[in-house]
Amino acid sequence: MTYLSISSIKKLYQLFLTSIQGSEKEFTTGGINKAIFMLAIPMILEMVMESLFAVVDVFYVSQVGTNAVAVVGLTESMITLVYSVSIGLSMAVTAMVARRVGEKNAEAAGTVAFQAMVVGAVVSIAIGITGFVYAKDLLVLMGGEPDLIEEGWRYTAILIGGNISIMMLFLINAIFRGAGDASIAMRSLWIANGLNIILDPLFIFGFWFVPAFGVEGAAIATTIGRSIGVLYQLSNLFGSKAIVRLTRQNFVIKWQIMKSMLKLSAGGMGQFLIESASWIFLMRVLSIFGSDVLAGYTIAVRVIIFGILPSWGMANAAATLVGQNLGARQPERAETSVWRTAKFNMVFLGFISMIFILGAEPVMRLFTDVDIVVGYGITTLQVVCLGYVFFAYGMVVSQAFNGAGDTRTPTIINIVCFWLIQIPLSYGLAVTAGLGPIGVFISIAGCHSLQAVIAIVIFRRGKWKEVVV
Secondary structure (H helix, E strand, O other): OHHHHHHHHHHHHHHHHHHHHOOOOOOOOOOHHHHHHHHHHHHHHHHHHHHHHHHHHHHHHHOOOHHHHHHHHHHHHHOHHHHHHHHHHHHHHHHHHHHHHHOOOHHHHHHHHHHHHHHHHHHHHHHHHHHHHOHHHHHHHOOOOHHHHHHHHHHHHHHHHOOHHHHHHHHHHHHHHHHOOHHHHHHHHHHHHHHHHHHHHHHHHOEOOEOOOOHHHHHHHHHHHHHHHHHHHHHHHOOOOOOOOOOHHHOOOOHHHHHHHHHHHHHHHHHHHHHHHHHHHHHHHHHOOOHHHHHHHHHHHHHHHHHOHHHHHHHHHHHHHHHHHHHOOOHHHHHHHHHHHHHHHHHHHHHHHHHHHHOHHHHHOOOOOOHHHHHHHHHHHHHHHHHHHHHHHHHHHHHHHHHHOOOHHHHHHHHHHHHHHHHHHHHHHHHHOOOOHHHHHHHHHHHHHHHHHHHHHHHHHOHHHHOOO
């Protein structure tokens, strides 16, 4: 028994090494469990680095002062437009590239990749020029105070002006994920954000010949780090090892492909914006009950997001497997991959929910010692986690739709669940029914569970297998 246990651990470790090295590139044949593992591990590690960067970046900026943190928050609100476009395009690109790779048509996948980069560049340049020229005016529109604007407008100008590095990092990683080259996507983000973490204190506080730029330095570090990450991506796209390569034959504008891409990406953008808008409304409802509630909820949500990062890695793996297997004309294998991934995700999130339910207080006290804030945070964790088992299936199935190229279905489901039901339900339970903040938490758990059930019912009908991308 001991020998088998050690042998299994060694085998698992070897698979782990293979997954991050990216030496396994065939996912339309062989074991489904192995395919899920190979794709999910680098995607999980990619997201962990993104989360780590966000925490470290805010930590350094907070040392500069309150205005610095505020200008970062205002700028991030504006740059949500960039994220929504890049996320929407990424969903479309992953689906289209995965389908071409499944068809064993690497040249067509390269052509899709080029169209995505052209569209992303045009959009980001337009946004960048606007942000760079009108940085002060944009901060005024966002309600920034004069002293905040004077201190931080250069941060806004640099970050939005250089947003092409953010756009390309998202888009090219979507190309690699669709191709099954998840390890390259992982390394790209680790390089970009790792450099960002190193450069942040140098440019913010100054070192040797580098002057202290203050909050402006954070934008410089981010732009440099992500630009170098993009250069690494391009070196792989033009290299010989990646599944999808860019060659001279790909450098042709294909309007029909762009049209299909934009049509698919509209659904992806909608999904992001719909859920973002619903969270903003929930914050507005909770603000009725005071700053202590908001503080406890905000901390708890950050903990929840960090806890479910591996789940998004598994969901993204399912999207790639669906796209590639549909391209290989193996719809049944695509469907099996989804149910298998969802089952693994349910086990993982079930384990996480038990940690949050039983250990909510010590988790919250890692961030604050204010008892009333801790109390609201505990309630948030314990109530929201009740919907985790459903959420595990919902996030995987939603990404499976996207991987098949059906971004419209999850968009409609999100509108129904998060706008037509969750928004009025949260207000009704919290204010009208007098339940207070727990009413909002109940609506979150309930509506995410409902979203999962609706998605599963529609997914079982199988119409997604017939989508042409």
